[in-house]
Amino acid sequence: DVKVTQSSRYLVKRTGEKVFLECVQDMDHENMFWYRQDPGLGLRLIYFSYDVKMKEKGDIPEGYSVSREKKERFSLILESASTNQTSMYLCASTQTGAYNEQFFGPGTRLTVL
Amino acid sequence: EDKVVQSPLSLVVHEGDTVTLNCSYEVTNFRSLLWYKQEKKAPTFLFMLTSSGIEKKSGRLSSILDKKELFSILNITATQTGDSAVYLCAVGPFNSGGSNYKLTFGKGTLLTVNP
Numbered sequence: 488d489v490k491v492t493q494s495s496r497y498l499v500k501r502t503g504e505k506v507f508l509e510c511v512q513d514m515d516h517e518n519m520f521w522y523r524q525d526p527g528l529g530l531r532l533i534y535f536s537y538d539v540k541m542k543e544k545g546d547i548p549e550g551y552s553v554s555r556e557k558k559e560r561f562s563l564i565l566e567s568a569s570t571n572q573t574s575m576y577l578c579a580s581t582q583t584g585a586y587n588e589q590f591f592g593p594g595t596r597l598t599v600l
Numbered sequence: 601e602d603k604v605v606q607s608p609l610s611l612v613v614h615e616g617d618t619v620t621l622n623c624s625y626e627v628t629n630f631r632s633l634l635w636y637k638q639e640k641k642a643p644t645f646l647f648m649l650t651s652s653g654i655e656k657k658s659g660r661l662s663s664i665l666d667k668k669e670l671f672s673i674l675n676i677t678a679t680q681t682g683d684s685a686v687y688l689c690a691v692g693p694f695n696s697g698g699s700n701y702k703l704t705f706g707k708g709t710l711l712t713v714n715p
Contacts, residue, residue, distance in 0.1 A: 529707035530688065531705075535702060545702075581701050587690075587703055588645055
């Protein structure tokens with residue numbers, strides 16, 4: 488079974504802190520994604536990566552950056568957390584050649600105070 | 601810009617009812633439409649549709665795609681309380697390069713099944 492894991496299920500940070508969210512997949516997938524999910528807004532793509540060290544902006548990249556140094560790991564970085572970044576963050580992965588089916592991690596609920 | 605619209609946004613039914621969830625889309629170079637179920641955790645995959653008129657079925661759930669009218673429906677028959685969840689629809693385009701695997705999601709339909 489595909490397994491996507493995220494470093495924390497719940498995280499509480501203070502405004503201005505640097506925050507790292509980690510995602511690891513064990514199926515050798517080339518493509519990895521970070522979404523945020525908010526009530527009434529659905530899933531919105533923040534960044535994605537289609538290869539090691541390759542990244543592309545999604546629909547809402549402002550205030551975020553990413554890092555992909557190894558194929559299995561994709562990190563989301565909040566350089567200076569703000570209260571409007573309080574959200575559920577979901578990581579997903581998919582292999583090249585698949586018809587877009589993405590496998591999701593359990594999510595990290597981030598609260599910024 | 602790719603767009604996915606789901607309706608209704610929320611729905612309350614009684615156990616045993618049949619429900620139909622709708623998903624309409626606008627996407628350049630359509631490749632696939634996917635349905636996910638999300639309870640209080642990560643979305644789990646239900647169906648992937650790529651061809652018009654071919655019904656996909658899994659137990660009490662079924663789905664079909666109409667590429668001419670640009671929509672899909674997800675049917676759930678004999679609903680159970682365990683079907684209560686947010687149902688997400690997503691479309692994937694066929695693009696060249698790295699963005700080939702992006703999905704655009706709708707806002708979801710919140711289904712509540714009461715006993």
